[in-house]
Amino acid sequence: MxxxxxxxxxxxxxxxxxxxxxxxxxxxxxxxxxxxSPITPAQQYALALEAQTQGDYAAMLAWLRASAREGHASAQRMLGVALIGGPALYGPSQPADLCEGRLWLLRAARQNEGPAQDVAYALFGRPKDALTAHCEPS
The missing domain is CATH 1.20.5 (Single alpha-helices involved in coiled-coils or other helix-helix interfaces)
Structure with a gap:
């Protein structure tokens, strides 16, 4: 055996x-x-959308920032809206940051041919208001 x-x-x-x-x-x-090879901005944006679906907003913001820094217009727009909406959209753990949100929305708007249709110009294409006056240098 x-x-x-x-x-x-x-x-x-x-x-x-x-x-x-x-x-x-x-x-x-x-x-x-x-x-x-490093992942592309489009892949980073897709990971941000996946994190949002799963409710992991910290990861969503991290992936959005990474993609936005690389010039991905949709990520810039979504990051801007997430930063402006802050707690209203993603709960109290996500503070609102109007200045940074404005910055990302304007960067996204500069990439489009028709800036008048972009959400950034709808929000910030007017003279300075009390909410964002402190965001710009005097």
Whole structure:
């Protein structure tokens, strides 16, 4: 009985060795490649939308900021609205920041051909008002 068990284990050993070598080689290839190519702003924006769906607003804002910094207009617009809406949209854990929200909405608006249709110009395309006067240098 011991001889049969030993032969069965001996027969499986080469297969296990091959699997372990393949896993090791794939790990080495991954280590040489680093983390792979960086994700695009569109992918970051998609991750922000996924985080919003899951109710993880801190992650949503982090992904929106990353995508917005790379010039993704939809991320800039959504980040601006999220910062202006703050607690009304995402609960008390997200404070409102009118100045930063205004900044992102205006950046998004500058990328569009028809700025009059953009939400930024609907909100901020008029003379300074009491809410955002402190956001601009005098």
């Amino acid at each position: 011991n001889i049969t068990t030993w032969r069965g284990a001996a027969a499986r050993w080469p297969a296990l060795a091959l699997i372990s070598l393949a896993l090791h080689a794939s790990g080495m290839a991954e280590a040489r490649a680093g983390l792979g």
